[in-house]
Amino acid sequence: MxxxxxxxxxxxxxxxxxxxxxxxxxxxxxxxRGELPLEVEDLEDDVQGLKTRIDKLKTDVETINYEITAKKNTIEDAKTLIKKYNEQQKNVRNNREFNSLAKEIEYQELEIQLAEKHIREYKAQIEQKKELIASTKEQLGERETHLKHKKGELDAILAETEKEEKALVEKSAEFEQIIxxxxxxxxxxxxxxxxxxxxxxxxxxxxxxxxxxxxxxxxxxxxxxxxxxxxxxxxxxxxxxxxxxxxxxxxxxxxxxxxx
Known part of the structure; x- marks a missing residue:
């Protein structure tokens, strides 16, 4: 040996x-390469966060539109009842029945007013959310442009150095074995x-x-x-x-x- x-x-x-x-x-x-990978990661998180925010705002708008439809149905139902009560008033036998129907009509009119008030509020909320969607989309566009630029920088550096870095890391490990x-x-x-x-x-x-x-x-x-x-x-x-x-x-x- x-x-x-x-x-x-x-x-x-x-x-x-x-x-x-x-x-x-x-x-x-x-x-x-510096801080580029972290910058890209942060920008990707920002982009995803803004997309999620836009999706949530759109869902909110859909929900509010559903509420508006429900209030419009309430108004139509109230109008139908008012019409019905007005017809019934023509055939009442005494003042008590007439007044009772008048109270029902008044109640339905209040229901219509309340529903209309809610619809106005909902429409204002929709306008507010649409403005937020527009401003968030603008932010998203800026972030996506910045991300594209930074990813381009990072990809260029990686394309230029990735092969060499990998080979060097392997060489480093080889030299460590002989020390x-x-x-x-x-x-x-x-x-x-x-x-x-x-x-x-x-x-x-x-x-x-x-x-x-x-x-x-x-x-x-x-x-x-x-x-x-x-x-x-x-x-x-x-x-x-x-x-x-x-x-x-x-x-x-x-x-x-x-x-x-």
């Missing part, structure tokens, strides 16, 4: 820096803690990449020797020498071009 090949510190550093370059590229792609668990955990912990997601950085002009704190010359020599994993004492980031960084950047740029 062949002996297991020992992974050198330099190989670990290269793998970590490669992983950082891949993850940073994924971050870059997602930053370009020992302890180092990978440290990398992820640092990456989650720092604002720009950079857990592995190159030494630039005698300082940790993106930092103003100078690294002592002796430590710079140790970093360049690639004999052990060295972290920046201020940020906790893993440090690599500029030569290694340049070599891996070139290698990853070739890889990224192939993924597009």
């Amino acid at each position: 062949p002996a297991k090949t020992e992974v050198t510190v330099e190989e670990k550093l290269r793998a970590l820096y490669d992983l950082q370059l891949i993850d940073s590229r994924v971050d870059e792609i997602r930053n370009v 020992e668990e302890r180092l990978l955990s440290a990398y992820k912990r640092i990456r989650n803690r720092v604002k720009n997601g950079l857990a592995v950085v190159a030494v630039e002009r005698g300082a940790s990449g993106g930092s103003f704190f100078t690294i002592p010359p002796q430590v710079q020599v140790e970093i360049a020797s690639r004999k052990k994993i060295i972290t920046d004492e201020h940020s906790g980031r893993i440090l690599v020498d500029p030569v290694l960084a340049e070599e891996e950047q070139q290698k990853m740029e070739d890889l990224f071009r192939g993924l597009k």
Whole structure:
């Protein structure tokens, strides 16, 4: 059985820096996309909400029209009864019967007045709801136009980057497999803690990449020797020498071009 090949510190550093370059590229792609997916989702919710509101207002109008029809029927019934009572008054035998019928006629006339009042109120409600429907439709049109524009933006970005992002995420997972668990955990912990997601950085002009704190010359020599994993004492980031960084950047740029 062949002996297991020992992974050198330099190989670990290269793998970590490669992983950082891949993850940073994924971050870059997602930053370009930015808040667009959430904006599209919010606009879709707005559009659906406005459509639901319009449907409810239309249902309200139908219900009110039903009530108007019912009140019109009440008026017709009352008119029929008034006509009937007027005919009966012609054949009464005494004042008591006449007055009783007169009260019934008066009651039916009041019913007609009340029904007519309700119809006027219902018609006013319908006009109000129609105005709301019109203004809501206007809002809906604006939201749908905005949504179409935002979806177009998002679709264009996705069409341009989706394939590359998927391939990069797969590459990231591949590189994670070849990095020992302890180092990978440290990398992820640092990456989650720092604002720009950079857990592995190159030494630039005698300082940790993106930092103003100078690294002592002796430590710079140790970093360049690639004999052990060295972290920046201020940020906790893993440090690599500029030569290694340049070599891996070139290698990853070739890889990224192939993924597009």
